Amino acid sequence: MERKPESHKGENGKVTVIGGSKDFTGAPALSAQAALRTGCDLAKIVTSEEVSSVVASYSENLIVREYSSGYLGLSGVENCIDAVRWCDVFVIGPGLGNPDSEAVGEILERTNKTAVVDADAIKPALEADLSNAVLTPHRGEAELIKDEYGSVESFVGENEDIVVLVNGETDRVYSDKGVEKVDAGHPGMTVGGTGDVLTGIVASLISQDVSKREAAVKAAEINGEAGEEAAEEYGNSLLATDIIDLIPSVL
Numbered sequence: 001m002e003r004k005p006e007s008h009k010g011e012n013g014k015v016t017v018i019g020g021s022k023d024f025t026g027a028p029a030l031s032a033q034a035a036l037r038t039g040c041d042l043a044k045i046v047t048s049e050e051v052s053s054v055v056a057s058y059s060e061n062l063i064v065r066e067y068s069s070g071y072l073g074l075s076g077v078e079n080c081i082d083a084v085r086w087c088d089v090f091v092i093g094p095g096l097g098n099p100d101s102e103a104v105g106e107i108l109e110r111t112n113k114t115a116v117v118d119a120d121a122i123k124p125a126l127e128a129d130l131s132n133a134v135l136t137p138h139r140g141e142a143e144l145i146k147d148e149y150g151s152v153e154s155f156v157g158e159n160e161d162i163v164v165l166v167n168g169e170t171d172r173v174y175s176d177k178g179v180e181k182v183d184a185g186h187p188g189m190t191v192g193g194t195g196d197v198l199t200g201i202v203a204s205l206i207s208q209d210v211s212k213r214e215a216a217v218k219a220a221e222i223n224g225e226a227g228e229e230a231a232e233e234y235g236n237s238l239l240a241t242d243i244i245d246l247i248p249s250v251l
């Protein structure tokens, strides 16, 4: 990915991650760090007041703001929308725990930036008027889509505005162009956090002007290949953070 010449802060992409809660502090930082390692300029995390210092303490590279105290609810929507206005593309879901469905829906409906929807935001997103989004469910979360729409294909249909990356042993990207398979990866990637990393890679690529469908395919490849490299050294002891560290060598 060639960087743009002569850029000011943020021209190579700004990613916002709306995630984290008192239940999960790692997930949003895994997503944001993966986004930075994939080459965007700035990553801003919006998380619960209770854990914002914990999340900020993981790295100087992170910009951390707060949505509200407790889980994400209607009182946190405005702060999230401010952070979405700031960015080129946003991730919503990793580590949110038990977010208010209406709040997630309002953030998705009131913003026009591309959303990468994962984890605890997937169910609320299916109840919202969703557009301009990449959903990154693992096989279990994809069951929610099948329950509502019969299949992922019928959920995506002809809608060129929605892409679904169902990830697991084999990743499949569903878009209006059909289904594309990505075989990279390693069983060690069942460790927690590898899906949070995936969301950061997808968002970072989109923030650098890669299309939603292409970003989903490339991210599955990058995440999988970095996982394979990590497994060469750690086997089934690999960690999601090892994958982040290996993104540059895969790129």
Ligand SMILES: NC(=O)C1=CN([C@@H]2O[C@H](COP(=O)(O)OP(=O)(O)OC[C@H]3O[C@@H](n4cnc5c(N)ncnc54)[C@H](O)[C@@H]3O)[C@@H](O)[C@H]2O)[C@@H](O)CC1
Pocket: 024, 025, 026, 027, 028, 093, 094, 095, 096, 097, 119, 120, 123, 138, 139, 140, 141, 143, 144, 192, 193, 194, 195, 196
């Ligand atoms: N270090 C960290 O902070 C980590 C945080 N994580 C967070 O943990 C939370 C849960 O993530 P998990 O990957 O464990 O997700 P789960 O496996 O808990 O699934 C999430 C939701 O998807 C639905 N679901 C799952 N399997 C299903 C099935 N077979 N049929 C129907 N519905 C199903 C359920 O509603 C479930 O609550 C997320 O917010 C995630 O970001 C994890 O990614 C692990 C690492």
Ligand SMILES: Nc1ncnc2c1ncn2[C@@H]1O[C@H](COP(=O)(O)OP(=O)(O)O)[C@@H](O)[C@H]1O
Pocket: 119, 137, 138, 167, 168, 169, 170, 171, 184, 185, 186, 187, 188, 189, 190, 191, 192, 193, 194, 195, 196, 197, 198, 223
């Ligand atoms: N057996 C496997 N082989 C290869 N890749 C896998 C395997 N299991 C999971 N993955 C990858 O790991 C990630 C799992 O995502 P997810 O279950 O959401 O993790 P988490 O929510 O804990 O971050 C996906 O990127 C998927 O492609």
Ligand SMILES: [Mg+2]
Pocket: 118, 119, 138, 195, 196
């Ligand atoms: Mg996940």
